[in-house]
Amino acid sequence: MNSFETRLAKLARDGDRSAFAELVDLYKDKIYHLGYRMLGNAHEAEDIVQETFLRVYRSLKSYDPSHKFSTWIYRIGTNLCIDRLRKRKFHAFSLDADTTEDGLDGYSMLASEDLTPEQQITLSETQQHIRQAIDKMPEKYRSVVVLRYLHDLSLQEISGILGMPVTTVKTRVHRGREYLRKRLDVKQLL
Amino acid sequence: MMDCKEAISFIHEYFDGLLDDPSQQQLKQHLLQCADCQKRFNELEQTEAFLHSIPAPPVPSDLTYKVMAAIPQPKKRTAWMY
DSSP: OOOHHHHHHHHHHTTOHHHHHHHHHHHHHHHHHHHHHHHOSHHHHHHHHHHHHHHHHHHGGGOOTTSOHHHHHHHHHHHHHHHHHHHHHHHHHHTOOOOOTTSOOHHHHHHHHOOOHHHHHHSOHHHHHHHHHHHHSOHHHHHHHIIIIISOOOHHHHHHHHTSOHHHHHHHHHHHHHHHHHHHTHHHHO | OOOHHHHHHHHHHHHTTOOOHHHHHHHHHHHHHOHHHHHHHHHHHHHHHHHHHOOOOOOOTTHHHHHHHHSOOOOOOOOOOO
16 A cells, blocks of 8 residues: 555655654544544543654554555554553542442543533533543443544444454444443433 | 344444345335334434534644654764765
């Protein structure tokens, strides 16, 4: 595969900083959105962008140009998000297992509150409802739903990103969809 | 005649964009006769629409700059003059 991005990656690998800056420009929004939807707040989304590009930069030498650059960078970003979610869960259980009746730990409460007043205004009630439903989704469904719906990626590409068979991705999309259907209580929102 | 279990799996294939025309016709027949599956179909359709309607969060404008500032500077090559 010899796409524009692959060429940029090769140039960056050989020390061309402006080529790397171009890759950052192309992907920063996508990775920021990924982090934001996976982790639920702006601060961690920015951390994910920083960590992803740092890792991409350090791994350019091992990047295989026969694979799509987008799959590679999404894989790095998604794995970083999943690591954080797992650590959160571990902390919630081991340190401050102060669970509310909703089954939420302090971290996920924090995550869904982190909106500026301007952002809160622009999100409709329905949209907030969906956001909260996604924030509460189990991680294994959340990653496929975020990649599928908020990034419009194909089942094949998600399979490449998550390193699992397409059939597994499909099952998770189906379950994620059912989870949200029940959670959204569609009638109430109409 | 299709049963509900099969219909549900067809419904998901439909939303994946992978259900071929003859199967869509079969599903349609089932939905016409099964209120539960029709209800589920409508709810999932609405869920899909909601998911697609979520706006993208605003990205900080100085993000590229910040990322590039954190990327290690290449080692300066010594220019050997002869």
